[in-house]
Amino acid sequence: MASNPNVPPPGQNNPRRTMSGRFVSNSRDDHDQSMDMTGDVSADFPYTVHIPPTPDNQPMSEPNTPRDAYGNPVWSKDEYTSGAADANATGEPTSPSQTKKRRPLTRKVSISAGIIYSYRALALLRLVVLGFFLTWRVKNPNRDAMWLWGMSVVCELWFAFSWILDQLPKLCPVNRLTDLAVLKDKFEKPSPENPRGRPDLPGMDVFVSSADPEKEPPLITANTILSILAADYPVEKLACYLSDDGGALLSFESLAEAASFARAWVPFCRKHAIEPRNPETYFLIRGDPTKGKVRTDFVKDRRRVKREYDELKVRINGLTDSIRRRSDAYNAHEEIRAKRHQIESGADPSIPLNVPKATWMADGTHWPGTWVISGKEHSKGDHAGIIQVMLAPPSCDPVMGSNDLEENLIDTTDIDVRLPMLVYVSREKRPGYDHNKKAGAMNALVRTSAVMSNGPFILNLDCDHYIFNSLAMREAMCFMMDRGGDRICYVQFPQRFEGVDPNDRYANRNTVFFDINMRALDGLQGPVYVGTGCCFRRIALYGFDPPRGGHKKLKKKAALLAQMANDEDEFESRGLLPKQYGQSKIFVASIPVAEFAGRPLAEPGIPHGRPAGALTGPREPLDAATVAEAINVISCYYEDKTEWGGRVGWIYGSVTEDVVTGFRMHNRGWKSIYCVTKRDAFRGTAPINLTDRLHQVLRWATGSVEIFFSRNNAIFANSHMKFLQRVAYLNVGVYPFTSIFLIVYCFLPALSLFSGQFIVQNLNVTFLVYLLVISVCLCLLAILEVKWSGITLEEWWRNEQFWVIGGTSAHLAAVLQGLLKVMAGVDISFTLTSKSGAEDMDDEFADLYVVKWTALMIPPITIMIVNLIAIAVAISRTIYAVLPQWSKLLGGVFFSLWVLLYMYPFAKGLMGRRGRTPTIVYVWSGMLAIVISLLWVTISPPENSTGVATGGFNP
Ligand SMILES: O=c1ccn([C@@H]2O[C@H](COP(=O)(O)OP(=O)(O)O[C@H]3O[C@H](CO)[C@@H](O)[C@H](O)[C@H]3O)[C@@H](O)[C@H]2O)c(=O)[nH]1
Numbered sequence: 030m031a032s033n034p035n036v037p038p039p040g041q042n043n044p045r046r047t048m049s050g051r052f053v054s055n056s057r058d059d060h061d062q063s064m065d066m067t068g069d070v071s072a073d074f075p076y077t078v079h080i081p082p083t084p085d086n087q088p089m090s091e092p093n094t095p096r097d098a099y100g101n102p103v104w105s106k107d108e109y110t111s112g113a114a115d116a117n118a119t120g121e122p123t124s125p126s127q128t129k130k131r132r133p134l135t136r137k138v139s140i141s142a143g144i145i146y147s148y149r150a151l152a153l154l155r156l157v158v159l160g161f162f163l164t165w166r167v168k169n170p171n172r173d174a175m176w177l178w179g180m181s182v183v184c185e186l187w188f189a190f191s192w193i194l195d196q197l198p199k200l201c202p203v204n205r206l207t208d209l210a211v212l213k214d215k216f217e218k219p220s221p222e223n224p225r226g227r228p229d230l231p232g233m234d235v236f237v238s239s240a241d242p243e244k245e246p247p248l249i250t251a252n253t254i255l256s257i258l259a260a261d262y263p264v265e266k267l268a269c270y271l272s273d274d275g276g277a278l279l280s281f282e283s284l285a286e287a288a289s290f291a292r293a294w295v296p297f298c299r300k301h302a303i304e305p306r307n308p309e310t311y312f313l314i315r316g317d318p319t320k321g322k323v324r325t326d327f328v329k330d331r332r333r334v335k336r337e338y339d340e341l342k343v344r345i346n347g348l349t350d351s352i353r354r355r356s357d358a359y360n361a362h363e364e365i366r367a368k369r370h371q372i373e374s375g376a377d378p379s380i381p382l383n384v385p386k387a388t389w390m391a392d393g394t395h396w397p398g399t400w401v402i403s404g405k406e407h408s409k410g411d412h413a414g415i416i417q418v419m420l421a422p423p424s425c426d427p428v429m430g431s432n433d434l435e436e437n438l439i440d441t442t443d444i445d446v447r448l449p450m451l452v453y454v455s456r457e458k459r460p461g462y463d464h465n466k467k468a469g470a471m472n473a474l475v476r477t478s479a480v481m482s483n484g485p486f487i488l489n490l491d492c493d494h495y496i497f498n499s500l501a502m503r504e505a506m507c508f509m510m511d512r513g514g515d516r517i518c519y520v521q522f523p524q525r526f527e528g529v530d531p532n533d534r535y536a537n538r539n540t541v542f543f544d545i546n547m548r549a550l551d552g553l554q555g556p557v558y559v560g561t562g563c564c565f566r567r568i569a570l571y572g573f574d575p576p577r578g579g580h581k582k583l584k585k586k587a588a589l590l591a592q593m594a595n596d597e598d599e600f601e602s603r604g605l606l607p608k609q610y611g612q613s614k615i616f617v618a619s620i621p622v623a624e625f626a627g628r629p630l631a632e633p634g635i636p637h638g639r640p641a642g643a644l645t646g647p648r649e650p651l652d653a654a655t656v657a658e659a660i661n662v663i664s665c666y667y668e669d670k671t672e673w674g675g676r677v678g679w680i681y682g683s684v685t686e687d688v689v690t691g692f693r694m695h696n697r698g699w700k701s702i703y704c705v706t707k708r709d710a711f712r713g714t715a716p717i718n719l720t721d722r723l724h725q726v727l728r729w730a731t732g733s734v735e736i737f738f739s740r741n742n743a744i745f746a747n748s749h750m751k752f753l754q755r756v757a758y759l760n761v762g763v764y765p766f767t768s769i770f771l772i773v774y775c776f777l778p779a780l781s782l783f784s785g786q787f788i789v790q791n792l793n794v795t796f797l798v799y800l801l802v803i804s805v806c807l808c809l810l811a812i813l814e815v816k817w818s819g820i821t822l823e824e825w826w827r828n829e830q831f832w833v834i835g836g837t838s839a840h841l842a843a844v845l846q847g848l849l850k851v852m853a854g855v856d857i858s859f860t861l862t863s864k865s866g867a868e869d870m871d872d873e874f875a876d877l878y879v880v881k882w883t884a885l886m887i888p889p890i891t892i893m894i895v896n897l898i899a900i901a902v903a904i905s906r907t908i909y910a911v912l913p914q915w916s917k918l919l920g921g922v923f924f925s926l927w928v929l930l931y932m933y934p935f936a937k938g939l940m941g942r943r944g945r946t947p948t949i950v951y952v953w954s955g956m957l958a959i960v961i962s963l964l965w966v967t968i969s970p971p972e973n974s975t976g977v978a979t980g981g982f983n984p
């Protein structure tokens with residue numbers, strides 16, 4: 030297929046517009062009638078898909094347009110290298126307006142000293158008592174059952190170790206506040222350097238990752254995209270990229286639909302200050318939508334936009350069907366043509382024809398990506414790279430709408446109707462190349478966006494994580510633009526979830542992690558990167574070191590890059606850059622531009638900032654050469670012999686690419702920030718049924734094991750990282766191994782009950798007191814954590830429970846899988862978490878009760894059954910009065926019940942919908958167990974039948 034790299038001028042690559050202001054493309058319903066079977070429907074289809082003509086993996090001819098600067102910043106080279114910015118920053122007298130501007134953008138808020146000091150003291154106390162306890166345990170073996178004692182002591186030693194790994198990094202939590210008003214003052218108010226008050230904020234490229242329209246419904250992705258397009262950030266600075274790892278026409282066309290609906294949605298959001306700007310959620314909000322709305326036409330506008338949105342939903346839901354029908358028609362037509370040709374050419378008509386079952390675009394051409402019935406060069410792992418600019422970059426000045434209701438859906442007088450740039454990207458995939466899952470997709474986007482918009486900041490969102498707070502990007506910018514902001518590699522926001530059952534049975538919200546661990550890490554140079562809701566400094570992804578020693582190193586490197594990009598020989602002779610970043614000179618040239626544009630403003634106290642007003646110029650329009658280059662950099666051979674995935678970009682080699690990527694940055698000396706906003710910044714979906722949840726934690730734990738056995742193990746971290754930060758990263762790699770000890774420990778109570786022994790020789794006072802103290806300390810620590818983090822005790826308890834459930838199932842499997850990878854090189858696949866929204870209107874949480882069998886469930890089920898039987902055996906032995914020591918019996922039973930208590934949500938989950946009366950599970954299986962054990966005891970009565978008398982409390 031001949032590609033057409035020409036990008037239509039702004040505005041022309043959009044769908045046709047009807048009189049009602051709606052946009053149509055030929056991709057829907059009426060298609061069968063309108064389709065011209067001669068294949069000439071291309072004339073009015075709005076999209077020309079851009080793909081590289083490189084199935085043979087040859088680089089495209091180098092576009093001949095050397096540029097000094099690309100993107101939005103106006104950047105004077107002289108000033109950059111001469112350090113004029115520095116000079117200007119060294120404290121000239123400041124005007125009153127400047128003093129006002131010097132108000133900080135962010136602030137640390139300390140946690141109440143009372144709470145935090147008692148928290149630390151308690152942790153210390155527990156540590157000490159734990160030490161005494163374990164010494165006592167080691168010194169006092171149970172001589173009657175050394176095996177039981179040995180196993181339990183080993184497990185307890187490990188638990189203590191893993192508790193320390195988890196507890197230590199939690200000792201210095203912080204909270205932070207931003208001041209958005211100061212940000213506005215600094216970057217959007219008229220000033221001598223910026224007389225028109227044009228936005229001087231740096232550009233932001235938003236990356237949305239999607240991989241499979243089956244598991245990730247296009248409607249969810251479309252909503253995410255809409256929330257981004259409508260975000261409150263200067264339009265001309267914002268660009269949105271959708272990565273489609275499925276290469277599906279369905280994703281492509283639904284993005285086109287979303288883009289055309291954005292013309293109504295975005296002005297509506299701006300006009301009436303809508304929140305959240307994800308239409309699906311917005312229209313479902315319970316309560317009075319007019320609350321706080323002042324414009325009288327709100328109700329009318331809302332009604333219209335709502336109807337338009339409903340139509341969009343129907344269209345997106347109908348896409349699968351319309352694509353199939355269209356393709357069937359085209360394929361039938363092709364077959365007829367081939368048959369005719371066969372007859373005409375005099376060939377034997379009985380020879381079967383091999384016409385491929387292609388997937389067709391509305392313009393009557395083959396879809397270059399994956400076909401519905403996958404064919405050669407059109408399957409998930411084998412297709413061309415595709416780039417489509419769905420919305421062209423907007424002009425740099427506002428474009429006000431009008432009250433012409435023929436043209437517009439709503440009256441947009443005095444409303445800026447521009448839309449941010451929107452690009453569809455599906456990287457090239459070929460057999461024989463490792464595509465490196467999400468990390469690979471993100472790296473393709475990093476390069477393509479560098480060429481097309483080069484925002485110095487990158488916001489990364491999974492396709493199901495939408496912007497819930499339209500100011501979120503500004504929050505991130507406060508940190509990045511504040512004093513010392515140039516040392517920040519990313520600002521991570523907490524992941525918040527919708528559609529989780531109110532009891533949060535499987536701790537899907539992960540609040541312990543997001544409100545306790547992450548907040549605490551924020552006090553230790555920064556939270557880990559968790560894959561979504563994270564705003565990166567672009568150059569941190571390029572493997573740069575943070576500015577140290579007066580920015581000299583960074584400046585030198587950037588200047589060198591700039592020089593090399595311009596000077597052919599220099600570039601070539603060093604051999605260094607192509608090796609690191611690949612062959613694209615345009616890409617390399619974009620690096621220093623991004624570095625410069627990402628700096629905070631030069632001000633007293635911010636020595637190496639950029640001058641105010643430097644980012645207010647218009648951005649270069651996209652030209653054909655640029656798009657050609659953007660396609661070049663997403664080809665699958667581009668990364669050959671480069672450092673992408675190694676030192677540069679998202680790091681490869683783990684299914685939890687996120688943790689590794691963040692780790693590398695921290696290890697280089699960058700800091701990160703955890704930004705918890707009052708109104709959630711982003712929200713996503715979480716798998717709520719047991720099976721999906723287990724698979725999710727399986728992937729995470731497997732990723733952790735991969736990290737543990739790689740050079741990204743925190744043991745090898747360098748001195749840029751604080752000690753406790755290293756402990757936290759070590760914990761990330763180590764926690765799955767706890768499962769080995771946990772599973773043994775969960776069988777111990779049953780083993781003790783069966784054997785009539787216990788993990789200690791007798792339940793003496795010392796043992797019980799130690800046990801009591803460490804448990805009480807743990808509870809008090811939990812209460813204090815709850816106090817400083819704001820989570821609830823129930824959430825904390827759910828987390829404990831799931832720690833046992835996940836620990837005895839998914840984590841164990843992860844350890845095995847990880848070992849297999851290390852020892853036998855077995856590759857680990859990325860199982861997508863399905864993101865089906867609540868379909869069933871009668872029961873929002875219907876998904877919760879879905880029971881899908883998985884082998885992961887075997888160990889926890891075994892644990893439950895064995896423990897139940899053990900309890901029953903113990904009870905029947907008591908009935909027969911044959912147990913040697915009642916204290917051991919009591920210990921064992923308590924121990925067993927404790928395990929069962931932790932497993933309770935799991936048992937509930939297994940029951941599916943009936944699990945609503947979950948006690949039945951335990952009661953029922955308990956009865957069964959009693960029967961079994963009565964039989965067992967009758968068949969083999971224990972030898973010692975004088976036991977009761979010899980037992981007792983024996984301190
Ligand atoms: O080959 C792939 C596989 C996945 N994805 C995308 O990666 C994201 C995360 O996948 P998901 O199945 O939703 O995983 P979760 O467990 O929900 O995600 C968490 O954990 C992952 C690491 O295991 C991170 O990549 C995610 O960002 C983080 O939110 C989704 O947007 C996918 O579309 C790709 O783009 N290409």
Ligand SMILES: [Mn+2]
Binds near residue numbers: 491493713862
């Ligand atoms: Mn997800």
